[in-house]
Amino acid sequence: xxxTRRRSDFLIFCAARFRRAAPHSLKGYFMNYFDVxxxxxxxxxxxxxxxxPIDIPAQGFLTCGGTPxxxxxxxxxxxxxxxxFPLDFCLxxxxxxTGIINRARKEREGLTLEAAAMRAAIAHTYEAVTAHVLxxxxxxxxxxxxxxxxxxxxxxxxxxxxxLAHSAPETFEQGIQLFYLIWRIRGPYPSTIGRLDVxxxxxxxxxxxxxxxxxxxxxxxxxxxxKLNDGQSGDxxxxxxxxxxxxxxxxxSTDLSILMMEATMxxxxxxxxxxxxxxxxxxKAFWETACRMIAMGQGQGVAYFDENIIPPLIARGYAAQxxxxxxxxxxxxxxxxxxxxxxxxxxxxxxxLELTLFGGRENPCAPFTPVHKWHRQRPEQVFKTQLxxxxxxxxxxxxxxxxxxxxxFLDQLHFQVEAFLHKIKAEKDRLMSGEVISELLxxxxxxxxxxxxxxxxxxxxxxxxxxxxxxxxxxxxxxLCAIREVVFKKRECTMQALxxxxxxxxxxxxxxxxxxxxxxxxxxxxxxxxxxxxxIARRFIAQVxxxxxxxxxxxxxxxxxxxxxxxxxxxxxxxxxRHAGDLICEHFSPTPGRAxxxxxxxxxxxxxxxxxxxxxxxxxxxxxxxxTGGTQTEAVEAxxxxxxxxxxxxxSIAIYDRAILEDAVLHPKRHQDLIVRVWGFNARFVDLDASxxxxxxxRVLK
Amino acid sequence: MINGLITGVQRFSxxxxxxxxxxxxxxxxxxxxxxxxxxxxxxxxxxxLFFKERCISCHRCTQGLSCPTGARTLSGDxxxxxxxxxxxxxxEVFYQGVGGVTLSGGEALLQIDFVQAFLKxxxxxxxxxxxxxxxxxxxxVVGRAAKYTDLFLADMKAVDPVLFRGLTGGDNxxxxxxxxxxxxxxxxxxxxxxxxxxxxxxDAELDAMARLFMDYKGLTQVDIFPVLNHADxxxxxxxLAPEAFNTGISLKPWVQSVAxxxxxxxxxxxxxxxxxxS
Numbered sequence: 007x008x009x010t011r012r013r014s015d016f017l018i019f020c021a022a023r024f025r026r027a028a029p030h031s032l033k034g035y036f037m038n039y040f041d042v043x044x045x046x047x048x049x050x051x052x053x054x055x056x057x058x059p060i061d062i063p064a065q066g067f068l069t070c071g072g073t074p075x076x077x078x079x080x081x082x083x084x085x086x087x088x089x090x091f092p093l094d095f096c097l098x099x100x101x102x103x104t105g106i107i108n109r110a111r112k113e114r115e116g117l118t119l120e121a122a123a124m125r126a127a128i129a130h131t132y133e134a135v136t137a138h139v140l141x142x143x144x145x146x147x148x149x150x151x152x153x154x155x156x157x158x159x160x161x162x163x164x165x166x167x168x169x170l171a172h173s174a175p176e177t178f179e180q181g182i183q184l185f186y187l188i189w190r191i192r193g194p195y196p197s198t199i200g201r202l203d204v205x206x207x208x209x210x211x212x213x214x215x216x217x218x219x220x221x222x223x224x225x226x227x228x229x230x231x232x233k234l235n236d237g238q239s240g241d242x243x244x245x246x247x248x249x250x251x252x253x254x255x256x257x258x259s260t261d262l263s264i265l266m267m268e269a270t271m272x273x274x275x276x277x278x279x280x281x282x283x284x285x286x287x288x289x290k291a292f293w294e295t296a297c298r299m300i301a302m303g304q305g306q307g308v309a310y311f312d313e314n315i316i317p318p319l320i321a322r323g324y325a326a327q328x329x330x331x332x333x334x335x336x337x338x339x340x341x342x343x344x345x346x347x348x349x350x351x352x353x354x355x356x357x358x359l360e361l362t363l364f365g366g367r368e369n370p371c372a373p374f375t376p377v378h379k380w381h382r383q384r385p386e387q388v389f390k391t392q393l394x395x396x397x398x399x400x401x402x403x404x405x406x407x408x409x410x411x412x413x414x415f416l417d418q419l420h421f422q423v424e425a426f427l428h429k430i431k432a433e434k435d436r437l438m439s440g441e442v443i444s445e446l447l448x449x450x451x452x453x454x455x456x457x458x459x460x461x462x463x464x465x466x467x468x469x470x471x472x473x474x475x476x477x478x479x480x481x482x483x484x485x486l487c488a489i490r491e492v493v494f495k496k497r498e499c500t501m502q503a504l505x506x507x508x509x510x511x512x513x514x515x516x517x518x519x520x521x522x523x524x525x526x527x528x529x530x531x532x533x534x535x536x537x538x539x540x541x542i543a544r545r546f547i548a549q550v551x552x553x554x555x556x557x558x559x560x561x562x563x564x565x566x567x568x569x570x571x572x573x574x575x576x577x578x579x580x581x582x583x584r585h586a587g588d589l590i591c592e593h594f595s596p597t598p599g600r601a602x603x604x605x606x607x608x609x610x611x612x613x614x615x616x617x618x619x620x621x622x623x624x625x626x627x628x629x630x631x632x633x634t635g636g637t638q639t640e641a642v643e644a645x646x647x648x649x650x651x652x653x654x655x656x657x658s659i660a661i662y663d664r665a666i667l668e669d670a671v672l673h674p675k676r677h678q679d680l681i682v683r684v685w686g687f688n689a690r691f692v693d694l695d696a697s698x699x700x701x702x703x704x705r706v707l708k
Numbered sequence: 709m710i711n712g713l714i715t716g717v718q719r720f721s722x723x724x725x726x727x728x729x730x731x732x733x734x735x736x737x738x739x740x741x742x743x744x745x746x747x748x749x750x751x752x753x754x755x756x757l758f759f760k761e762r763c764i765s766c767h768r769c770t771q772g773l774s775c776p777t778g779a780r781t782l783s784g785d786x787x788x789x790x791x792x793x794x795x796x797x798x799x800e801v802f803y804q805g806v807g808g809v810t811l812s813g814g815e816a817l818l819q820i821d822f823v824q825a826f827l828k829x830x831x832x833x834x835x836x837x838x839x840x841x842x843x844x845x846x847x848x849v850v851g852r853a854a855k856y857t858d859l860f861l862a863d864m865k866a867v868d869p870v871l872f873r874g875l876t877g878g879d880n881x882x883x884x885x886x887x888x889x890x891x892x893x894x895x896x897x898x899x900x901x902x903x904x905x906x907x908x909x910x911d912a913e914l915d916a917m918a919r920l921f922m923d924y925k926g927l928t929q930v931d932i933f934p935v936l937n938h939a940d941x942x943x944x945x946x947x948l949a950p951e952a953f954n955t956g957i958s959l960k961p962w963v964q965s966v967a968x969x970x971x972x973x974x975x976x977x978x979x980x981x982x983x984x985x986s
Contacts, residue, residue: 520776606719610798
């Protein structure tokens with residue numbers, strides 16, 4: 007899935023026709039493409055605010071929620087904002103609405119008319135936001151007069167809003183309110199949150215414990231957490247990153263970071279999805295709370311290791327202070343907090359192997375089963391491959407050695423990756439051409455855009471973030487290793503016989519399938535297969551890098567996939583002994599059910615690949631059985647520390663009771679509160695598509 | 709150098725000593741505990757296990773070919789000290805000064821020459837070592853292992869010699885002597901009580917255990933856990949008949965009550981740890 011979309015042909019036509027036309031007044035008869043679009047963006051946003059109901063809650067202090075959160079349906083607004091990257095909330099909270107308006111309105115000389123129009127539109131947009139705040143405050147004052155018994159609370163709400171309408175937030179509560187406001191009106195659906203503990207830390211330190219007790223602050227966070235849960239659970243993009251280093255490399259975590267983990271343990275719901283950054287100077291209290299939160303078992307607290315993530319980003323040209331500000335996308339992908347948007351593409355690795363084996367075509371037994379992307383209430387879809395069919399990488403049936411088969415796979419891989427890289431380059435050229443204009447709410451959080459009117463996409467943001475992701479390499483390695491062991495070493499069958507068995511989904515070939523299954527599998531610390539996975543990863547990364555070097559676009563490679571359940575449902579049988587439609591692996595983790603030696607062996611298998619160089623995101627996901635007992639927290643800590651030393655960049659540890667998961671499949675009503683980690687998000691287990699439930703159960707280690 | 713015979717290596721062991729550990733299961737045992745979870749370790753030599761439920765009737769075995777499903781597997785791998793050391797060192801990064809290596813079985817002390825060389829080698833790397841043993845061995849053998857052992861894990865199956873013999877086929881006088889011996893060596897040890905309803909949960913047995921526990925200086929903890937019938941498949945695979953224990957009782961409250969009784973009898977002086985609920 008790309009995070010961007012081609013606009014309609016009509017708009018492209020308009021762009022071509024009017025881009026170079028002389029700019030005229032905003033509302034003039036000869037409005038050019040830029041002005042028309044800008045006006046459209048501004049109007050659409052303003053209308054969306056006006057259509058939101060005034061929301062003064064019956065309890066608590068946070069307002070401006072409006073309608074319940076909807077599941078992400080991106081690209082409904084005319085401007086660009088794919089919601090997959092965090093906004094610069096440090097700027098928002100330090101400036102306040104008025105500060106942003108004033109900065110955008112400040113006289114500047116030498117700006118183009120387009121730039122001036124951009125700044126004016128931003129100011130106008132934030133004035134509309136201020137009016138929205140004032141409508142709420144008016145309502146709160148009115149309600150306070152009518153409800154004397156609740157007046158104190160309502161007045162406090164109104165005072166907070168008045169402050170935000172006229173100045174920057176002064177208190178922790180006002181800071182949370184402003185964050186919540188901007189985050190909610192960014193769209194009708196949720197977006198990535200970013201480093202919330204960093205954004206709010208100054209206001210927290212100012213208030214707690216001087217004016218507000220720690221417990222009151224915790225209650226406020228819990229209220230926010232509950233509000234984030236008022237829509238669907240799951241792939242809501244609500245990822246929050248805690249801790250890590252600051253721009254100078256010093257620990258940035260505070261008591262607020264710990265409090266946010268405590269709120270997560272108290273609320274125990276799927277949102278927000280918590281991620282933690284760990285490094286050599288992470289305080290002990292942060293470590294301990296993080297391990298307790300992970301040991302809670304819901305997959306909350308995906309660990310990012312600064313020392314294994316930041317240096318490779320710097321090596322790719324990111325300034326050290328920018329690299330140190332990394333957070334994550336709506337899923338696991340690295341973002342640069344308030345410094346860049348994100349655009350990512352996914353490459354299907356297992357399908358690449360299928361095309362290799364079947365002469366550029368798909369396996370005839372591929373089932374193309376319709377599945378839900380994740381939530382059962384979303385429409386089912388049949389996944390169609392995004393790879394290019396028809397590339398012949400050799401007649402595998404006639405090949406006489408494993409090396410020939412492997413070379414054919416590498417040829418197919420090279421072809422498919424190159425096609426994606428050119429696609430990404432074309433998209434970058436489109437974004438740079440001026441055809442696309444950013445959403446104004448987003449643009450108003452970008453300092454350089456506020457000053458110069460330059461669109462965030464075209465230099466407003468100091469950094470770019472294009473990514474090509476491909477996970478599922480371990481399943482491919484399992485398959486290639488099985489070919490080497492069973493066909494070419496043990497000579498149990500010919501390549502031709504294997505292909506026939508794959509075409510028929512192993513019909514009457516169970517002994518052969520069992521032999522393929524018995525071949526070495528990734529996740530068991532076995533070099534025979536792990537080194538194949540490492541080699542594929544290395545080549546994929548190298549190709550992306552080489553393309554970046556020879557063109558003007560920096561593309562980050564990642565060993566990561568979302569949608570692996572969709573991919574799996576459209577794959578035929580594979581040489582690892584996998585039936586058509588069966589599970590494939592996620593990210594750089596073992597194929598579910600194949601790792602037999604426990605989590606340490608999995609981490610060792612993964613560490614043989616250059617995961618750090620897959621710097622867009624190359625995570626390993628573990629699911630431990632719940633029976634690990636009272637030593638669970640200590641085991642989590644030892645695993646995290648070991649993984650960090652092994653050089654892994656990202657590790658997710660979930661802990662599940664397999665029997666409970668199995669019972670939840672049969673009796674969903676009894677397990678409404680069961681939370682699990684899926685690809686880059688947490689969700690209620692009972693909401694998930696059957697294919698994902700199966701995947702999650704199968705990956706619990708025995 | 710002599711080789712060892714093992715049935716397997718379990719990585720990420722959390723219940724065989726402190727921290728994350730790698731546990732090596734040695735083949736061969738002098739006892740025949742009726743509830744043993746590792747009956748494939750009884751015999752001192754390699755043997756074939758046949759798991760009927762995994763067989764897909766492909767008849768490859770009748771043609772002398774390997775079994776693709778693992779229905780027919782050989783238990784007992786010969787390893788050198790170097791091989792085994794390299795294997796347990798793979799997880800060194802996870803031991804972090806707390807975890808380490810545990811020798812279990814079967815009875816590791818039956819292969820003392822190998823075990824001593826192996827323990828020495830891993831102690832040289834500064835790795836924490838545990839030996840999980842029945843202590844049914846000559847004192848001299850226990851002493852040789854103790855030299856390179858940081859912590860012993862030993863069972864307290866029953867104190868009464870007649871009961872002990874009935875449950876295990878062995879003589880617990882040797883075991884009790886060895887316990888006193890490692891205690892005199894000032895080695896720390898954990899005692900584990902496999903609970904067998906109607907056998908070792910009587911007042912007389914628990915009283916006798918409690919008296920012993922209070923005498924030991926090196927005893928750091930007593931772990932109690934109910935014997936469960938987890939290993940039935942392995943008994944069938946060895947053509948042995950598994951025996952059922954602790955059936956028809958509510959395990960959780962029973963284990964809790966035994967823990968309470970032991971704590972009372974030791975007047976709170978011994979740390980009694982309920983493994984079943986941890």
